[in-house]
Amino acid sequence: MYVRQLTILVICFQEGACNIVMGKDKTKQDNQDQTNPSALVQKIQQLGQSTVPQAPDSNIHVLPIIGQVEGHVQLPPQNKTTKYEHLIPQIVAIEQNPKIEGLIVLLNTVGGDVEAGLALSEMIASLSKPTVSIVLGGGHSIGVPIAVSTDYSYIVPTATMTIHPIRLTGLVIGVPQTFEYLDKMQDRVINFVMSHSKIDEETFKDLMFAKGNLTRDIGTNVVGADAVEHGLIDGIGGVNEAMSKLNELIEQKKQAGDMLQ
């Protein structure tokens, strides 16, 4: 008997508390609506909205790499940046999600942090799922290794890729070691591009150190068809070509998996 009374008491108490909290919240919300007319207008606008029908899950995901590739140092906010702390976990999530069968990498970048760019390139190259890249507009400097890191790469005919030596910005210590450090950094980029594309080292270095192509710099601005001719990019094409290639690679992977089983 004693126990039963106690339980009823507790329930009553909880209900009472609930009502009090709810009542408080309601009056608080009403006050907010009255003091902030724009919030009220937004709520009225939202009343007319219907729910968007849920599209089926896409088996192909897309990774846009736009603006500057941002790495160890945060760039001033007027730069449009792609941050590695956003992209690297996304790549891991893509690898882990069994519903995702392929990845398209969209590139329109002016380059950026060497180590962030190389990190992204290595992450994309080591994905077990088929990957295809499209270079749109520009895939300059560190955009080059990212573009070639996928299983198959496309460039649209109007896109360009600037290949030039790595330079130092900021503090320069005038010792031969500084040059060696830069040279090693450059070798990392060159080696990655060599091992993930059909271009040979001599051609790539020729493009990198060419004179007279860029107005105030050493290097070459490689346009669409030229990039394919040099063996840097696999083919010319846009969305249609990239999607059919990716679907083809996904089919191949499925068939290979079936044969193993």
Added chain:
Amino acid sequence: MILYTPLSEVDIFGTDPEAFNNRQFMNVHGRLVHAERTAEGTYRILQLMSTDPQDYLDASFTPGSVISN
């Protein structure tokens, strides 16, 4: 930090960053967005950070739309 880009240093480290203080990354309905705080105190979407192409078809995530709770 070594930047490998054809842009000049002035292009990257140019203007006053104070004008961009009202921008921040936030999580909206499980998706990461870059949003801007408006004068009314609400947030307007600038960019959606998602790899799922279907997310970009959702009208509530289009750049310019106001985030509703």
